[in-house]
Amino acid sequence: MSQGNRITVDARGIACPGPITELIKAYRNAKNGDVIEVWATDPGFEPDVKAWISRTGNQLVELRKEQDKIIAVIKVTAKK
Amino acid sequence: MGSVKKRVIIVGGGTGGLVLANRLPKDEFEVTVVDKQPYNYFLPWLLYIAFKGSRRPIKREITTLIKPWVNFIQSGARSINLNDRYVELENGKRLGYDYLVVATGATVDYSKIPGLSKVIDLYGNYHSDEENAWKVWRTINNIKEGTLAFILSYERYRCPPSPLEGVLLADEYLREVGVRDKVKVVYATSYPRPYPAEPMNEVVEPILKERGIEVIPFFILDHIDADKGVAYSVEGEELKFNAAIVIPPHIGVNIKYNPDNVLDPDGFVLADKDTNRIKGFDDAFVIGDASALPVAKTGVTAHLQATVVAKILTGGYARNTGRTHCPFDMGYGLGTFVISDSTHGTVKYPPNRVNHLFKMAFASSYWSMLKYPELWDPLMEAYFNATAPEKLKNIYG
Numbered sequence: 001m002s003q004g005n006r007i008t009v010d011a012r013g014i015a016c017p018g019p020i021t022e023l024i025k026a027y028r029n030a031k032n033g034d035v036i037e038v039w040a041t042d043p044g045f046e047p048d049v050k051a052w053i054s055r056t057g058n059q060l061v062e063l064r065k066e067q068d069k070i071i072a073v074i075k076v077t078a079k080k
Numbered sequence: 081m082g083s084v085k086k087r088v089i090i091v092g093g094g095t096g097g098l099v100l101a102n103r104l105p106k107d108e109f110e111v112t113v114v115d116k117q118p119y120n121y122f123l124p125w126l127l128y129i130a131f132k133g134s135r136r137p138i139k140r141e142i143t144t145l146i147k148p149w150v151n152f153i154q155s156g157a158r159s160i161n162l163n164d165r166y167v168e169l170e171n172g173k174r175l176g177y178d179y180l181v182v183a184t185g186a187t188v189d190y191s192k193i194p195g196l197s198k199v200i201d202l203y204g205n206y207h208s209d210e211e212n213a214w215k216v217w218r219t220i221n222n223i224k225e226g227t228l229a230f231i232l233s234y235e236r237y238r239c240p241p242s243p244l245e246g247v248l249l250a251d252e253y254l255r256e257v258g259v260r261d262k263v264k265v266v267y268a269t270s271y272p273r274p275y276p277a278e279p280m281n282e283v284v285e286p287i288l289k290e291r292g293i294e295v296i297p298f299f300i301l302d303h304i305d306a307d308k309g310v311a312y313s314v315e316g317e318e319l320k321f322n323a324a325i326v327i328p329p330h331i332g333v334n335i336k337y338n339p340d341n342v343l344d345p346d347g348f349v350l351a352d353k354d355t356n357r358i359k360g361f362d363d364a365f366v367i368g369d370a371s372a373l374p375v376a377k378t379g380v381t382a383h384l385q386a387t388v389v390a391k392i393l394t395g396g397y398a399r400n401t402g403r404t405h406c407p408f409d410m411g412y413g414l415g416t417f418v419i420s421d422s423t424h425g426t427v428k429y430p431p432n433r434v435n436h437l438f439k440m441a442f443a444s445s446y447w448s449m450l451k452y453p454e455l456w457d458p459l460m461e462a463y464f465n466a467t468a469p470e471k472l473k474n475i476y477g
Contacts, residue, residue, distance in 0.1 A: 018374050021235045024270050028300060028314070048272050055272075055298040056315055080302075080316035 004033030004076070011040045012069055019045040020052065023074075027058075030076045035061070038072045045070055085110040088393070089167050089175055091157050091335070092183035093120055093142040096368030096382030098450045100181055103390040106149040112175065113146060114167065116156035120145055122446050124379065127242065127409070130206035130216035131249035138210065145451050157184075159336035162364050179363050179393060182349055183386075184333045186238060186369040186377060192329040193233055194303040202306055203323050206246060207238055207330070219323050220250055225262040226322030228254070231311055232269040233301040234329035236346060238369060238377045241408035241418055243267065243327050244274060244284060250325075251291050252411035265292070268299040268311065268319055277426040279477070280408075280418050287410060287431075301326070330377070332370055348372035354399040355392060356385050365389050380405045387457075405464065407439035415439050417467070424469035428477045 009026050011019035019040035026036050038049070046063070049072045053060045057078040064071050086109050090097045093115035101113050119139040128134035142152055156170040160182070166174040188208045190196040204215020220228070230247050237243075247267045254260040267274060267288070274288055274295045275281040288295060302314040304324065311319040332347030342350050342359050349366040350359040353373050358364040367389055368382030375381055384403055391398035402422030408431070409415045415436030420426040429435075449456045 014374050020272060021276070021374070024300060025235050044278060051272050052298055078315045080312075080314065 004031060004035060006035045006037065009036060009038045011038055011042075011045070013041055018042065020048045023049065023052070023072075027074075027076065030079075032076050032079050034076045036074045036076065038074070039069045040072075041069055043070075045072070049074075086178040086393075087176065088112070088179045088181065089114060089177040090181045090183055091115075091160070091167060092185060092368075092370070093145075093152070094183060094185050094368065094382070095120070095379045095450070096185075096386045097181070097183035098142070098145055099383050099453070100183065100367065100386035100390055101150045102145075102147050102451060103387065103453050105394060106147070108394065109179075110151070111149070112151040112153060113142065114153045114155060114157055114169070114175070115142060116154070116170075118142055118154055120447075120450065122443065123238065124407070125443060126206045126208075126210070126213040127245055127249070129210060129213035130204070131220065131246060131253055133217045140447050145447060147451070157335050159338065161338040162342065162358065162361050163338060165363070177363075180358075180365070181389060182358070182364070182366040182370050183368050183382070184335065184370045186236070186330040186348075187333050188328040189331045190328055192331075193301055193326075195305050196233070196326060196328065198306040199304050199324050199326055200328065203325055205326060205328055207242070207327055216246075216325055219325065220253055221257075223254075223263055223323050224259050227264045227266055227320060229266045229268060229311065229319055229321035229324045231299070231301055231304075231319070231324060231326045232267075232271070233326050235270065236330045236348070236377070237327050238330060239406065240276060240376050240378070240404075241406050243269065244288075245409045246325060246327075247293060248287070248291070248411040249409060251293060264294065266294045266296065266319070266321070268296040268301070270298065270300045272297050277418065277420065279426040279428040280416075282428055283416065283430050284408075284410070330369075332372075344372040346372075353402075356389055356400065365392075375400075375402055376404050376406065378404065378406055403464065403469075405467070407435070407442065409436060409439060419467060419469050419472060421469055424473065427469050427472040429472060430476070 009022045011022040059075040059077050062073040088109050088111045090113045093113045121139045125138040159168045166176045203219045204212040206213045232243050273281045275284050300314045304311045351366045351371045356365045367385040369377040388398040404420050406418040410431045414431040416429045416431040
């Protein structure tokens with residue numbers, strides 16, 4: 001597996017669909033092997049990111065809830 | 081020194097620029113609006129050129145819309161120097177300012193998607209100018225069979241409801257002319273669902289299903305081939321079409337900034353979300369579509385931000401509320417509004433005829449609203465208060 005860039009997307013405080021929009025923006029510029037870490041406070045982000053992973057085939061490395069935010073770590077694998 | 085007026089330069093004579101220009105007290109400020117061309121456009125009407133063939137004029141001369149004491153310079157701005165406080169015009173002349181407000185809007189950039197220029201050439205779009213909107217009208221009149229695809233190509237675009245407005249109006253028109261049973265209507269979006277905000281999606285998704293419109297979510301457009309009639313996603317998925325109407329990528333306009341770190345990669349100006357101050361500057365603001373804030377790019381946003389900046393400039397206290405109030409035409413004389421603000425989610429507001437009539441009435445009153453805030457502001461304030469999301473949520477959820 002190639003070692004790619006790690007990108008952090010801070011989408012805290014942005015209301016739905018803001019966080020998924022910010023994820024898509026980062027994903028658009030990313031390459032296979034890059035890792036995108038998204039921070040969000042909107043609860044709608046959790047189902048959205050799961051649906052996005054399922055649909056696009058990218059890899060959800062980790063999805064966890066901390067006291068003040070939701071963190072999703074995604075490895076980009078599905079781009080052609 | 082006390083009675084010298086403060087010089088305000090407003091770059092851009094669109095909705096935000098003129099709302100602000102006409103609200104600054106003339107005894108305190110010397111206001112100059114700079115725009116590279118003479119007209120203010122009511123861009124929402126591009127939708128009705130494209131899908132109804134409307135011949136209503138959509139522009140008026142800026143000089144007819146500003147108060148007598150507001151100055152207008154018709155010129156492009158080559159660069160803006162935020163440190164030394166001046167705007168440099170195309171002819172090299174420098175205008176110094178005490179306060180600057182950037183209201184330059186957005187523009188479209190087809191080069192972001194390989195193959196897009198040719199698709200726009202063939203089928204048009206309703207997010208740039210009249211010429212391209214008329215091409216869309218021709219597209220929906222020419223298509224007799226196959227697939228008509230609407231594709232949202234980028235996350236930054238003007239007017240959140242506009243993609244689905246086009247889809248629903250096209251569906252209505254194709255039915256009207258009797259070809260809908262032979263033409264498939266498809267909407268491809270990078271979002272997880274047809275309308276980005278979930279409560280409004282609950283309203284519109286059943287309507288799309290009822291009208292037989294196919295939705296492809298999570299489709300991020302990578303490139304498009306006009307000759308083959310295929311759109312490709314970043315994961316290689318193919319969407320075949322006979323005609324494609326793409327909502328194009330939007331970027332900030334081409335003005336050089338000093339310092340240049342106030343721009344995001346798409347040329348939108350970084351700003352404070354509460355006050356619209358340009359990042360790092362007390363005396364410079366950006367309002368409307370030109371800002372990089374993750375808020376909807378709409379006329380209402382520009383208008384409300386302009387009123388906040390007007391208050392701040394006159395020494396008052398005001399903060400953005402993030403209020404949206406987007407008219408959403410759903411075809412067949414029905415419409416609703418997408419209403420939310422930064423502390424309240426979107427209202428699940430179903431369509432009705434009255435809301436559509438409100439959209440039409442607003443369109444007819446637009447230029448009066450720009451020029452006569454003294455007449456319209458109290459009305460609009462009362463209307464916005466009455467339709468605040470927390471109030472409507474009690475009724476509609």
